Amino acid sequence: MPRPRTYLFAGLALLLLAGLGSLALQKAPPAPNPALQHSYVKALAQAHNGLPGAARVLYQQLGRDDLSAIRRASLYAELPNYPSPQALKLASQDLHNDDPLVRRAALEAIAAMVPANQRSLLLGPLLDDEDDSVRFAAVDALAGLSPDDIGLYFAPWQNVLDQYQLALQTRSDDVQDQVHLARLYLQERDFPAAASALDQALKLEPENLEAIATRVRLLDSQGQGEGSRAVLAEALQRYPDSALLQYELGQWLLRHQQDEYALLAFSRAVELEPDNSDYRYTLAVSLHSLDQLQVAQKQLETLLARQPANRKARVLLIEYWKESGQLQNVQILLAQLEQQNPDDPLVQQGL
Template sequence: MRIALLGLLLLSTFVCPFVMAEDGSPSLVGSASCQTCHREQYREWQTSHHFSAMSVATQISVLGDFDNSQFTYNGVTSRFYRRDGKFYVTTDNAEGKLQEFHIGYTFGVYPLQQYLIDFPNGAKQVLSIIWDTRSKEEGGQRWYHLYPEQLHGMDETKMQGAAIDHTDPLHWTGSMFNWNSRCASCHSTGLEVNYEPENNSFNTQWFEINVGCEACHGAGEQHLQWAANSQEKPKTGPNKGFPQSINNHAKWGHIPDAKSANSDTYQTFSSSGPVAQRQKETCAACHSRRTPLQASTPGHDYNDDHLLSLLESPLYYADGQMREEVFVWGSFLQSKMQAAGVTCSNCHNPHSLSLNIQGNALCTQCHNPSVFDQVEHHHHEGEGAKCVNCHMPTTTYMGVDGRQDHSFRLPRPALAERIGAPNACNQCHDDKSNSWAQQTIDNWNEARGKQPSVHDFAEAFFDADSGDINASTELLKIALDSGQTGIVRGSAILRHGQFHNSQSLQATQSLLLDSDPLVRLGAVRSMDALPIGLKARLLLNHLEQSSKSVRVEIARQLASLPLEQLPKAKAKVLLAMFDEFIESAKFNASAPESQVLLGLFYFERQDYVLAEQAYRQALKISPRLESARLNLADLYRLLGQEQQSLAMLKQTLTWLPDSAAANYAMGLWYVRDGNYAAALNGLLTASELDPTNGRYASTYALGLDKLNKRQDAKAYLSDWISKHGAQPQVQAVLDAWR
């Protein structure tokens, strides 16, 4: 039983290192070089969170209480103090023992600040005890832990669990809190990770410690040369010497309609001029949930440098609202505003990062205030009348950091009730129900003679996530609808993967030709469960892809295809794609999830030696990583090394007893051993730990059947369907017994 790691890989926030100049390419010159000509922009930048993204720990940069303060978490009391002008913490190490650590760097500034600690192997680890930099009146000026003792997980209102200790993969000393591989390039400029797999060490370097001018504009050497030309000489070079222009030249205004009697009125301005796509993609390089594929430099196409996470659970709710930390871009791509040409600098000052205008005036730059900034529209006063409180609901991450959803959605309380998503109305009216909020909105609409709009995809996505095959028709309709945004269409066909049939596969062929790389990406990723022969028929005519993100996914899907069976020309192209996949995976070599993905690829290529090496490297980085352990156990099974497989599974369950996947794998081991009574323990535990997983439920029922308990098995599956719906895999087992 191999654990497919693409989803887990996408859940991780990796970095995109910026490569230093080589062989004649423009060099970085530093932000200080900009201030002579761009004094105001430089001053604004110095007030920004980009400027304070990372700093050497000094009396000025450190905001936390290091006056011998203490903080107790899960029975461990940590102490923060100064000595000889330096900052220290005594806290639990990787063995659970108290140890003194030197604080080398600050990380972030508001509403929280974290601290980095240098390890002997060159790793910089992010302490999970955080200083709340908000004012005391706001509840700040305190130490707190990223994972509260009774609540942890990105969605703290939903996820319950025990406190983190040194054995947990989320302990601050583990790979999930490694700055070099997961944080660095979006907090520093000109970064080189310099990971050395042989000894699991780093020699990470940067040009500027924080987010400087060239992190967005690109290397400035040629721009300085351009600026140095005298007035008598014509200044030459595209983009004034920069590799790209991220200016926004589009204009917004009312476009009169000559056919309309009210041609001087408008509801919303329209955009004219070029869309600043490069600006948006420059911001998205850091402000998105993605897997990096190669070194990212300003001016590169986003989908060449990154593989964007689509609208999948648990990252997003079924209606596209952010759930886990997704960093804005995936939300913004859903919005009508993005489709209309709105770009980041329409709302944000790109240097100070502050809003261009405060309050509703920011929105009424384009949306007619006589229409929208009126009680007849928002039905509120005070805070409730602010556009963002209805259309950009806030989710709190890292305990205190409120992030606003950038999909600019309408509140739909009844829909929220059905799909289990948040609802802007009840974020304020938390003493009221969704039904109350929906009835209130219905009354407003009825009074104005308005019909409520229907969400484009939420119900279909929710039903698909619940395994309802009846969602398949609507999913396919959404995927083929060119009026929908690319990220929605790609997410729709991806969800359809579990329901693929001849009709949908024919449609998928057309989606592979779509102009939007996110649609093509979703189409390719939807093929995970298809047999390799069918994948080959679908994909071999689509090897010529402009976006690297799509190419590496095609390579992953076709990894098990024997190249010798292909025409030489196609085999050569596919072999190059395989090399590109390996190169991309090794680019993230310091991330254990990437090593698992590489191991899965080698496994499909039947290169079991390299597969084992990749899994072993993942465990060198993160010894308790579930996926690496289970995939390695499965590799031993394939190689006939059943005792090694059993030993790996037993150790995994010792460390991770609540792992549904590990219990399931142990159950399958006993099935192979013919010990069905022992197998049932693992299979039942897996199903109890992950009660909505149809595969676990159906396998447990088949185990009961092996012990001549078919009636019990049928009753179990019937009860499971009544609770969780008729998933195809579960229903197929019941149908076979009729």
């Protein structure tokens, strides 16, 4: 081959390789910035642990547009502890996110931040979402509200609820789905349908404690107090160290006006699962209802020592300190809350 032609083909080959390389660089996703990667991890830990400045860094991360869906959803799991107009704005924007995972996470955060009677205006439109899981999450978020609270969205909610229940019925081999289906029916007071779903759940897993606890509630809702007590007693005999069953016993005793005995059951549940914030919070409320204010405060202090970001516990402890006239302790708790989130409505309200 003549030398000039050799040079020509060599030049064309180099140009082709350069073009392919350029195209590859254009298509490849940008390498993550190590500083941003670190700031995300640090911000998530800061929010989870309730450290000073937590709300600010959490909002900053949610303002980014380069996070994966799972990372963005993880941020929303922390957001309910840091409510503010900015938090609500960020979550409301992500109700329109392209990824259903993010939409569900934002929906659940809003449901946790916004009072029940105000949720439907924000979450009602998601009953028309293109993704089943988002529509069904909206049903769960509005479940238990009165028709008046759901307002204009009651008919769409009822329609999607029917779809949701039908979908759960088709997953008859999933225990958790059947328990959830039973609870949805129980909220509607459709007792035969709830019993059928529980029968299926217990057929699949006879010792499923969630299903047993739901059966106790179902029987009690039907006025079968003795039947529900017998089911619970039998389960506790088999699993005396189940925190879930002890907690369910406490709830049963409350429903039957045996508050002092309920206190013992809640105490036992906390003893078995000391890190369960719901159990300890309920114990504090029960102690307060029996005029044991100081002990209730101690339980909430313990909860906050374990979970400093737990705003629900902090707000209740502030109320209890106000009740006992300990305004210095109120100021300390408010100052800590202000360090976490200066835009918190409680901080803005002050003493």
